[in-house]
Structure formats: structure tokens, C-alpha cells
Amino acid sequence: MVARDDSPPPKLHKLSVVVPVYNERNTLVEILRRMRAVELPEGVERELIVVDDGSTDGTRDVLQQLGDSTVRVVMHDQNRGKGAALRTGIENANGDYVLVQDADLEYDPEDWPKLLLPVLRGRARVVYGSRFTGERRNMLFLHWVGNRFLSLTTNVLYNTTLSDMETCYKLIDRELFESLGLRADRFDVEPEITAKILKRGIRIYEVPISYTGREVDEGKKITWRDGFAALWTLLKFRFTD
Numbered sequence: 001m002v003a004r005d006d007s008p009p010p011k012l013h014k015l016s017v018v019v020p021v022y023n024e025r026n027t028l029v030e031i032l033r034r035m036r037a038v039e040l041p042e043g044v045e046r047e048l049i050v051v052d053d054g055s056t057d058g059t060r061d062v063l064q065q066l067g068d069s070t071v072r073v074v075m076h077d078q079n080r081g082k083g084a085a086l087r088t089g090i091e092n093a094n095g096d097y098v099l100v101q102d103a104d105l106e107y108d109p110e111d112w113p114k115l116l117l118p119v120l121r122g123r124a125r126v127v128y129g130s131r132f133t134g135e136r137r138n139m140l141f142l143h144w145v146g147n148r149f150l151s152l153t154t155n156v157l158y159n160t161t162l163s164d165m166e167t168c169y170k171l172i173d174r175e176l177f178e179s180l181g182l183r184a185d186r187f188d189v190e191p192e193i194t195a196k197i198l199k200r201g202i203r204i205y206e207v208p209i210s211y212t213g214r215e216v217d218e219g220k221k222i223t224w225r226d227g228f229a230a231l232w233t234l235l236k237f238r239f240t241d
Helices: 025-037 059-066 082-091 109-120 141-158 174-179 189-199 224-239
Strands: 014-021 045-053 071-076 097-100 126-130 170-173 205-208
Touching: 014 025, 014 082, 025 045, 025 059, 025 109, 045 059, 045 082, 059 071, 071 082, 082 097, 082 174, 082 189, 097 109, 097 174, 109 126, 109 170, 109 205, 141 189, 141 224, 170 174, 170 189, 189 224
Parallel strands: 014 045, 014 097, 045 071, 126 205
Antiparallel strands: 097 170, 126 170
């Protein structure tokens, strides 16, 4: 039995938002506009860190025009995967908490205050935004089944009750994030994060978020193969260090 970690969450004075980007030229300007427009609680600063993961569709040209004092841009010379981009973003973050934000408009930054509230109230070090408890554009059935199956597997293996393990919206105490020692390069970083947090006995707080899902013909990059990788990751970290 894993001992529960009930250590108090650090105060939130600065929020670091990490945006892994790969070939998102068409949505990048809009997501940055939305991120800049979010009204954060009083006393909370923001820093926006965009990690371009070797884009080849003109995204880099857009970023060169958008980078300013409010947006820090970090470039990968070649495509290495979401996990690698996320690690780079965390290495460059200096906020008290790190929030992961995809650049594809599936997740709306207007939901940030919902994620921040449990932290501001001192109730959580880790907050996930659940796509299955809030307003959403319904995803295809097979994607729904895959997501629910992976969340169920997580709950069985790690004795928890998450509704959405694969969510992009993960708000995590930066020092905790850094200490996880993430190794995954691709989308299997999502179950790796969750498994390592739960193995430390840290409870994950969930809040409902809105969701406008894309499909493959609209640019969605995750596939059924990533589902198998996620399942293996959950099993691997449950029974190994």
C-alpha cells in the first residue's frame, strides 16, 4: 500500500504555461490570443513557454513573429515528440505551478480559472481537467472507448477514481513535476505523469472542462497505436520504479 502524501501545496504566485507545438500553424495565433486574454486571479502572474518540436509547416515562421516579452519560444531542431517537448518546457519554467496547454484549440484557456481554484484554496498540488464531466463536442466512439478504458485501467492499477487520465490539462506543482524524472518522448508521457504521481500517494483533483475534439482528418495526431503504448506504460510503472 502506498502511503498517502498530504503535504500542503505551495502557494501560487506565478503560473508557467507550457505549450508543446508540432505543425499547428493554423491554430497557433488563436491559441496564443486566448492565452493572453485569460483573466487570472489577482496576484497570479503568467509566463507562456512555447516549445516548437521541429515543425515543418511554417509554424516556426509564425512563432518568430509572435515571440515577445509575454511568450518565450524554444525550438527543437527535429521532431522528438510531445513528451520531449514537455520536458523542455518544464526545464525552462520558473513558475510555482506548470500547466500543459495544447495548441490545437481542443482545450479552451478560459477554463484555466477552474483548474487554479483548488490550488488557490490549498486543496491540491495536482489538478486535472476532465473532458468527461464538462461541456464537450462528443468524440468518435472508438476514441471515447479508448480514453475510458485507459482511465479505468489507471483506477484499477493505482486505486484511484480518475475520469480522464489522458487529458492534456494537467496543472502540477513545478517542483513535483521536475522531480518525476519523465522519460517518455511521445504521447505516453500522459500515463507516465499520472502513474508516477499516484505511486507517490498524491491525490489528483479533477475539475470539469469544456472540450472541442478534433479527429484525424482535422489534424489530430494521436492514434490507436499510442493507446497500446499508454497501456504498457501504466503497467510498467505500476510494477517497477
